[in-house]
Amino acid sequence: MENNDILPALRLSYHHLPSHLKRLFAYCSLFSKDYEFDKHELVLLWMAEGFLRPSETHNEMEDVGFQCFDELLSRSFFQRSKTGAESRFVMHDLVNDLARHVAGRVSFSLDDEAESNVQHRRDSLLKARHSSLIRHDYDGSQRFEAFSGVRKLRTFLPLPVFKTSIWQEFYLTNQVIYDLLPQLHFLRVLSLSGYNILQLPNAIGNLKLLRYLNVSGTRVEQLPETVTELYNLQTLLLRDCRRLTKLPANTGNLINLRHLDIAGTKELKEMPVGLCKMASLQTLSKIVLGRGLKVNELRGLSNLRGALSIIGLHNVMDAQDAREANLPCKQGLEELEMVWSNDFDDSRNGMIEREVIELLKPSTNLRRLGVKHYEGVEFPSWLGDPSFSQLAHISLSDCRHCTSLPSLGHLTSLKKLNISGIQGVKTVGNELCGIDWPHVRDAFPSLETWNLLTW
Template identity: 90%
Template sequence: MSDHLGGTRLRRTGDERPRSTSLVDEYSGFYGSGKDKQAILAQMCLGSESGSDRRFRVIPIVGMGGVGKTTLAQHIYNDEKVQNFFELKAWICVSDKFDELAITETLYKEISSESCEFKDLNMVQVKLRERISKKKFLLILDDVWNENYGKWDVLSRPFQVGAPGSTVIVTTRNVSVASIMRSVPDYHLDQLEHEEICSILAHHARGWQNFDAHTDFKETGEAIAKKCKGLPLAAKSLGGLLRTKKNPYQWKDVLDSKIWDLPTENNDILPALRLSYHHLPSHLKRLFAYCSIFPKDYEFDKHDLVLLWMAEGFLRPSETHNEMEDVGFQCFDELLSRSFFQRSKTGAESRFLIHDLVNDLAQHVAGRVCFRLDDKAESNVQHMRDSLLKARHSSFIRHEYDGSQRFEAFNIVRKLRTFLPLPVFKTPIWQDFYLTNQVIYDLLPQLHFLRVLSLSGYNILQLPNAIGNLKHLRYLNVSDTRIKQLPESVSKLYNLQTLLLRDCDRLIKLHANIGNLINLRHLDVAGTDKLQEMPLGLCKMASLQTLSKIVLGRGLKVNELRGLSNLRGALSIIRLHSVMDAQDGREANLTCKRGLEELEMVWSSDFDDSRNKMNEKEIIELLKPSTNLRRLEVKHYGGVEFPTWLGDPSFSQLAHISLSDCRHCTSLPSLGHLTSLKKLHISGIKGVKTVGNELCGVGWPHVGDAFPSLETLEFVDMVDWEEWSTNLSNE
């Protein structure tokens, strides 16, 4: 039984009970008595007056479409403890339109069992307040999309008069929705385990508990369950589609079909996922559709994706963010909060995945604009001719040997903007990949509209000079290749924003005219140990945000950094022993580069007579970084003491310090005041004979209060250390 008032639907008490007593029907075996339900019941503090300082609490249940948020809320709503704890209960399915008047009217009607004669919001809320005053209530707001705090504030005003312990449970796909309503932390609902999905699928397909006793269907059934990737709605819908299919061959057809090719009758997956897409702002729809270039199970890096979006021209500065990268990260976080992305389980903070069914959605909405070159497409070039003519963005999985035949499709796709090879999964890191010269020298120079070009990971030795004719190119990635230097024509790519040369272990120099790339924002040369020469003119690249390394000497001075005020992330300054004029350090102006979070300062490992201890001390003093620094490494420094800024309490975010082979220093810096310092590594400081309380810093009431966050302390190769007199216990 349901009522419809102004677009708001209310399901009356009792309607949400599962209609079957089966443990798998409506996923009740997994949500009805599982850890998710018990965790939320604990948050509700049943039978306890803890938290009685607030009149009501809001508990958001957050997760992607089809993961079972509503089902979990149903089992909580009908739980016996809940029935006995709350005096009043109501369930409202809010959906698209968050109409405060309609929701309040419906809520009043449910609680009072009578219609409300008023059509004024204030009057209706007065009547509602009278009904719930000093009563303990449970309200379920199911499927909420509203991100306007003002609307929620208006709706929730009557709830303030309820008795302590009153609870509002909100189900939503969007963390932003939860953030404006919650009074306790969000409860994020994860996908079910594979065995649980198998049980749901088997039950809805054939009424079985699982596939173990049905060998003809077991392999295909479990493969279909795997396709659901933990979404119970997908398992239930596919099970319903399989109910009329009596033999394993028909099941195989379902397995081989894309989710969009399946019959729409009794198939709730498509509308459930499309609803999430429908609610996206238009600018996010384009960014999400572009993600269809990633194959299923592909783990991508957040920063890489933002650079690709930027290169394609999808990002523009906004009122709140001047930099395109900041806009990109904001958009990424919005898509993440709406469950379009999932965090990788590897633990890496910047690594993410897209659920297989969401990946299908991305392909569906992208249409023919995005083209993934796979084995099927390679053998079907002529059949796909019309589709290829409309393709603009393409990706493919690298093979060990990629010959010209594999890329026949690209002879048709002449307006291609994206040429993006992706890593091969589960291959040894020493695997070599080879790309035919016909692609590099003949095909790529003909793709005049390219914005994104990557040859990362291929065993290539050089790029053709014709690469400089790709005037629209904004992103060039030749990381992890064997090139020794770029062709001089690269300096004519005036629109280039991103140049990635990471882990090019044979790269020896950058061309003198590289400074002409005044629109370059990211230059990554990390892992290029043989790079001995960087050109003058870096200071002209005022837009540069990423400069992973600068190699000084041969005319290049550290004061080239003076104009690079937008630098972010990590910076290594190599060959600092070549700095003769200490004032160059002052002109580098590191203190004002507030975006730098990691800094490595490296001198020569050769401590010969040419080294000037006093000069090096003055230089490191003038190279004081911003107090936003999180990580600092100092290697082969030749001064007799560390700079005075090292250990200053203003570096409150510094979490990792490594001091290695600073052999002339006779004492350690005072670091105990660094409240965030977690890891301290000290090695090869051979001039230190005694370590005293100066390491902890002066001014502490108790020496034992120093290093409040320290987790790891390492001393290595301290050959002349004779005495340890630091007392780290409270006095």
């Protein structure tokens, strides 16, 4: 792309960018034209590359990244995707051309060089620090011949970053996984997302500089223990690894980990102890309680943000463990799901469960709450408290022994209420509104959807 082919106004806009935004924008040259990228996804990549630093106004690198993203968006370097997804964005073709032009030889797209010979691609890769490629149905060893002898790459990024369809199958030759990748000792970013790989090599632990590892949507059943030797790792993405059965025993050693996404891992039945050591953790999509891990390990994770599911609460035998979890201090949590076992057998203790849910009172910043398979006879006293002024969505399901519903009418932001499987409740009266009959019309001022399913 010749400099003259880029619109002068576009070049001028880039020229007036602060230096740190120029660097972030140039990194987007890795994205192909028309590629839809996620805001959070891009910020995590920027962070892994070392582009983000805490500022005077933002202590967290992620917040700095979001601010930079919004500034590039406001200057029209990004635009919202037409798909309607709130967090999806694209670059105009001309903007993409500009990004590739300013990135120069630092970034390498395997697909852009597909027509050139192997030696030419290798020469380009030797000068590059970041590489991307579009996943094919089968990525064999021949496609990666140019990577032979390349040692200084920092980024290995197949696109799209996340698998777009569960029906698509992408295969990657073992030669890349076992021979090529372990040689790339300078990697900061490694994504194998969406490939039908079954395992990672033990040699993955030799990539000591790695900060971002994405194996989402793969068929891995477990990670090698050597992953826990990646002490610089900030982001570990295992979303929709539907065969994943366990995490490495020493996962807690990843003390610099900030994002652990294990959503959609239905076969993950327990998690290792030691999570409380990961004090920098912001994303923990779920915690699975079992023989080892206790709910009180949440106590040290005061930086948690976004959504958290606590699975296996029937395993909490001491209610004080719930108090020690210290959920009220986790101001960044916006979504919380509490899940007990769907097996209502004699091993369950409704009195303990009632105390546990009472002590698991979350921060009043909560926007979404789900309670599932709870065996207590009543819901916690905090559920329905007007102090939860941001709570917009509540789901109560299969809490079959509860004999009354919580008073929720004072929740001024509540828009969606789903209640099902509460078999102990025989009638629904004014108690749900929490307001005497003459003023019942004042209850639920924001409610849009109300589903009370037959039980």
